Amino acid sequence: MAEPNAAIPIETLRLENGLRLTLSADRTAPIVAVNLWYHVGSANEREGRTGFAHLFEHMLFQGSEHVAANEHFELIQRAGGTLNGSTWLDRTNYFETVPSHQLELALWLEADRMGRLLPAMTQEKLDTQRDVVKNERRWSVDNQPYGSWWERLPALCFPASHPFHHSLMGSMEDLSAASLEDVTTFFRTYYTPDNAVLSIAGDIDEDEALRLVDRHFGWIPRGNGRPPLADMSVPEKFGTWLRELVEDDVAVPRIFLVCRTPVFGSAGYYAANVIATMLGTGRGSRLHETLVRERQLASTATAFTFDLAKGTDLLVVDATARPGVAVEALEQGVADVLDELRMNGPRDGELARALAQTETDFVTSMQSSGDRAEQLSRLATYLADPGLLNDQLARYRAVTDDSVRMMASDRLGPDNRASLLYVPRTAGLVS
Amino acid sequence: MSSPVITHPLPGPLRPYRFPAFERTRLPIGLELIIAPVRRLPLVTIRFVLDVGARLEPRDQAGIATLTAASMAEGTARLDAAALAEEFERLGGALSSYATWDATHVRTTVLSSRLGNALSLLGEVVRTPAFAPREVERLKEERLAELLELKSEPRGLADERFGSSLYKRTSRFSVQEGGSERTVRSLTVESCRAWHDRQFAPSTTALVVAGDIDADDTYRLASEKLADWQAAAPATVSVDDTPANTSRTVRLLDRPDAPQSELRLGHVGLPRSHPDYFDVVVMNAILGGVFNSRINLNLRERNAFTYGAFSSFEWRRDAAPFLVSTAVATPVTAAAIREVVTELQRIRAEVPTADELSLSTSYLDGVFPIRFETTDAIAGALASLRTLRLADDFYDTYRERIRAVTAEGVSRAANQHIHLDRLQVLAVGDRTQTGPMLTDLDLGPVTIIGDDDE
Numbered sequence: 083m084a085e086p087n088a089a090i091p092i093e094t095l096r097l098e099n100g101l102r103l104t105l106s107a108d109r110t111a112p113i114v115a116v117n118l119w120y121h122v123g124s125a126n127e128r129e130g131r132t133g134f135a136h137l138f139e140h141m142l143f144q145g146s147e148h149v150a151a152n153e154h155f156e157l158i159q160r161a162g163g164t165l166n167g168s169t170w171l172d173r174t175n176y177f178e179t180v181p182s183h184q185l186e187l188a189l190w191l192e193a194d195r196m197g198r199l200l201p202a203m204t205q206e207k208l209d210t211q212r213d214v215v216k217n218e219r220r221w222s223v224d225n226q227p228y229g230s231w232w233e234r235l236p237a238l239c240f241p242a243s244h245p246f247h248h249s250l251m252g253s254m255e256d257l258s259a260a261s262l263e264d265v266t267t268f269f270r271t272y273y274t275p276d277n278a279v280l281s282i283a284g285d286i287d288e289d290e291a292l293r294l295v296d297r298h299f300g301w302i303p304r305g306n307g308r309p310p311l312a313d314m315s316v317p318e319k320f321g322t323w324l325r326e327l328v329e330d331d332v333a334v335p336r337i338f339l340v341c342r343t344p345v346f347g348s349a350g351y352y353a354a355n356v357i358a359t360m361l362g363t364g365r366g367s368r369l370h371e372t373l374v375r376e377r378q379l380a381s382t383a384t385a386f387t388f389d390l391a392k393g394t395d396l397l398v399v400d401a402t403a404r405p406g407v408a409v410e411a412l413e414q415g416v417a418d419v420l421d422e423l424r425m426n427g428p429r430d431g432e433l434a435r436a437l438a439q440t441e442t443d444f445v446t447s448m449q450s451s452g453d454r455a456e457q458l459s460r461l462a463t464y465l466a467d468p469g470l471l472n473d474q475l476a477r478y479r480a481v482t483d484d485s486v487r488m489m490a491s492d493r494l495g496p497d498n499r500a501s502l503l504y505v506p507r508t509a510g511l512v513s
Numbered sequence: 514m515s516s517p518v519i520t521h522p523l524p525g526p527l528r529p530y531r532f533p534a535f536e537r538t539r540l541p542i543g544l545e546l547i548i549a550p551v552r553r554l555p556l557v558t559i560r561f562v563l564d565v566g567a568r569l570e571p572r573d574q575a576g577i578a579t580l581t582a583a584s585m586a587e588g589t590a591r592l593d594a595a596a597l598a599e600e601f602e603r604l605g606g607a608l609s610s611y612a613t614w615d616a617t618h619v620r621t622t623v624l625s626s627r628l629g630n631a632l633s634l635l636g637e638v639v640r641t642p643a644f645a646p647r648e649v650e651r652l653k654e655e656r657l658a659e660l661l662e663l664k665s666e667p668r669g670l671a672d673e674r675f676g677s678s679l680y681k682r683t684s685r686f687s688v689q690e691g692g693s694e695r696t697v698r699s700l701t702v703e704s705c706r707a708w709h710d711r712q713f714a715p716s717t718t719a720l721v722v723a724g725d726i727d728a729d730d731t732y733r734l735a736s737e738k739l740a741d742w743q744a745a746a747p748a749t750v751s752v753d754d755t756p757a758n759t760s761r762t763v764r765l766l767d768r769p770d771a772p773q774s775e776l777r778l779g780h781v782g783l784p785r786s787h788p789d790y791f792d793v794v795v796m797n798a799i800l801g802g803v804f805n806s807r808i809n810l811n812l813r814e815r816n817a818f819t820y821g822a823f824s825s826f827e828w829r830r831d832a833a834p835f836l837v838s839t840a841v842a843t844p845v846t847a848a849a850i851r852e853v854v855t856e857l858q859r860i861r862a863e864v865p866t867a868d869e870l871s872l873s874t875s876y877l878d879g880v881f882p883i884r885f886e887t888t889d890a891i892a893g894a895l896a897s898l899r900t901l902r903l904a905d906d907f908y909d910t911y912r913e914r915i916r917a918v919t920a921e922g923v924s925r926a927a928n929q930h931i932h933l934d935r936l937q938v939l940a941v942g943d944r945t946q947t948g949p950m951l952t953d954l955d956l957g958p959v960t961i962i963g964d965d966d967e
Binding site for chain 2: 108110111112113147148149151152155156157159160161162163164179180181182183184185186187190191193194197198209210211213214215216217218220221222224225226227285297298301331332333334364365366370371374375378381402404405431434435436438439441442445446448449450451
């Protein structure tokens with residue numbers, strides 16, 4: 083029987099052009115995942131171009147010098163693979179999971195668009211993807227109850243000058259303003275091998291994989307260095323209780339209550355993440371037990387960390403009111419749960435239960451080659467060391483009742499809260 | 514330094530893959546045991562699969578299977594709700610208990626060293642749920658709250674209401690699994706108890722265990738923990754899965770000022786046992802299943818009407834919906850529907866090209882191993898063998914049967930199983946802007962439907 087603590091094989095190296103590569107072999111099934119993170123996200127957008135990093139991600143599926151528009155999808159799906167990309171505040175990722183004998187195809191496709199995107203870019207493709215993205219905005223934000231929380235929450239939690247403050251999805255106006263010249267500049271500045279990490283997990287021979295990576299990515303020239311971001315640092319705590327009330331086309335109130343917590347990968351992060359589990363993972367968690375089961379103020383109540391690596395992380399409580407419960411009562415209920423933990427610390431056995439869940443979740447996610455490659459890219463990008471994957475469980479196990487108590491007492495108080503409160507539009511406003 | 518490679522590389526040698534071997538046996542009590550040892554990481558998924566689906570429900574009790582399954586996670590005769598949740602957390606697992614159209618599933622995934630304890634606890638949940646009135650009432654109120662919330666969520670609302678476009682009002686299938694406001698209100702603790710007493714029996718239950726385990730140990734554990742379970746087999750039931758409409762209709766649910774229209778187009782499809790299954794699966798992939806499908810390339814990449822559009826045949830024991838699903842900008846609502854109709858006509862009229870066919874067959878063939886990376890996915894697949902009455906060699910022969918589908922087979926499947934003459938359209942969107950357009954489409958009478966969820 084395999085040991086829960088058995089190390090995952092991890093090999094790292096750097097190509098001459100600065101591309102960082104992580105290999106993790108697991109030959110139990112003929113599957114391999116390729117995962118490429120570019121260290122660029124909405125935080126890098128210039129003024130008047132909100133939403134551009136994400137629009138640009140769409141353009142990466144519109145072909146490159148030797149690949150036609152949508153051929154990337156075609157070739158990977160024809161090979162029996164799955165693929166996608168996603169944009170976040172500070173990174174953009176592209177990933178494929180393919181049968182392992184198709185590894186080279188996935189590498190070639192990623193390399194062609196990293197090295198030779200621009201010859202394939204046209205005004206027509208940009209116009210089409212701009213419209214697709216505007217429809218994505220309507221679908222995920224404008225025509226979805228509470229859909230604006232993705233942009234309102236960072237806006238509330240970071241000051242206006244901060245790179246995380248503005249909308250990732252972007253405004254319709256800024257999307258309309260994006261030009262082909264923006265595409266060229268953004269590509270040359272950020273889509274360079276020295277601003278990317280590549281992770282390959284699954285059924286590989288390490289030497290062969292390295293040879294293929296070098297063959298396809300080795301020729302791509304290094305970039306000119308990325309321009310510095312505005313200062314990301316913010317005070318450890320809000321220093322007050324921020325509140326924003328939003329009237330929306332929703333049936334019942336919902337609250338997002340946020341605390342600033344230590345950044346991803348820091349010693350304090352693990353304690354904050356364990357607190358999020360205690361508060362809001364599963365039917366035995368405090369929020370569920372108190373707000374859903376006992377007091378019946380909420381129909382759902384969960385908590386999670388954003389896992390931001392710069393400035394501050396955010397611990398978010400997300401609770402939806404039962405019909406008839408006022409938003410003030412819901413907010414007070416959430417505050418009561420935070421106060422209870424903040425003032426009295428963890429109960430007997432509570433930490434052990436949270437750690438047992440975290441351990442199962444971690445091992446479960448390691449089954450998927452795609453998840454494994456994604457975690458490696460995250461650690462390589464944010465902490466410069468994918469080998470930390472094998473230390474994650476030890477870091478969680480190092481969390482003690484005392485460190486939970488101290489973290490809760492320091493960070494869950496009224497001097498470090500931001501409430502984003504959604505309420506149904508008042509009757510007079512409904513058409 | 515190397516130079517760019519300008520043509521796409523050829524694949525290396527294919528490595529073989531086999532769906533994990535499994536054993537199907539029966540305990541003396543009649544319960545079926547399906548065991549799949551998968552030695553990769555020290556995990557095990559344990560899943561009870563009971564032939565207790567929403568399909569068995571009387572129409573007036575729609576939602577009873579879902580409410581019962583949810584209530585089972587809220588305490589047993591021995592442990593109250595909080596104690597049961599804590600017990601699972603101590604094992605590092607999360608208990609998941611829910612009903613689908615065809616089955617009730619009760620499952621968890623834990624480190625394999627905890628197999629015995631987790632199996633005991635799951636068995637306790639299946640056999641001796643407490644149905645504490647306070648918990649059952651709360652879950653009922655939560656379902657009602659969910660129905661209320663749906664009224665402001667166009668996407669979920671369209672999914673929830675499309676069944677009533679397809680099936681007769683008297684059919685169980687006209688209302689979603691969870692039940693409507695009217696039927697859920699009528700459910701009680703007693704109805705959950707009675708449902709559990711009447712429907713749950715070892716002879717209609719399978720226990721699936723997949724992961725880092727020994728088959729003999731698992732058999733012994735299951736025999737020990739479940740030996741004294743006795744209950745009579747429930748009566749069998751059939752559902753009316755015939756279409757409500759033999760001609761075309763358009764229904765519009767008004768959402769004033771909505772920036773998009775949520776669209777669902779389709780009709781009653783096929784039961785899973787239909788012999789054309791593989792032809793239909795490939796046909797659907799070409800039509801609207803893969804990214805470069807006809808429908809997605811048309812609506813998203815050519816016309817930029819939407820963020821995405823796809824089609825699907827749902828598979829259940831009874832005839833389940835075929836539908837095309839998308840959300841489009843309000844002004845192009847009618848244009849988008851017209852393009853979908855064009856693609857439905859084209860898949861019937863035009864035999865797919867060799868490229869179209871091979872894209873879909875090689876995708877479905879190649880992606881097969883990727884679908885089963887986790888113990889939970891493997892256990893889910895084994896559960897389907899049972900709930901959908903599939904042959905034991907279904908997964909072993911799946912890939913060759915996909916590869917054997919021909920262009921003629923696809924075309925024949927489209928002609929036999931896509932019915933434009935009884936196409937049902939549901940739009941959730943702004944009535945003022947879309948109403949006149951929908952009438953001009955000439956796809957049948959346009960009815961404005963209200964918020965009442967039946």
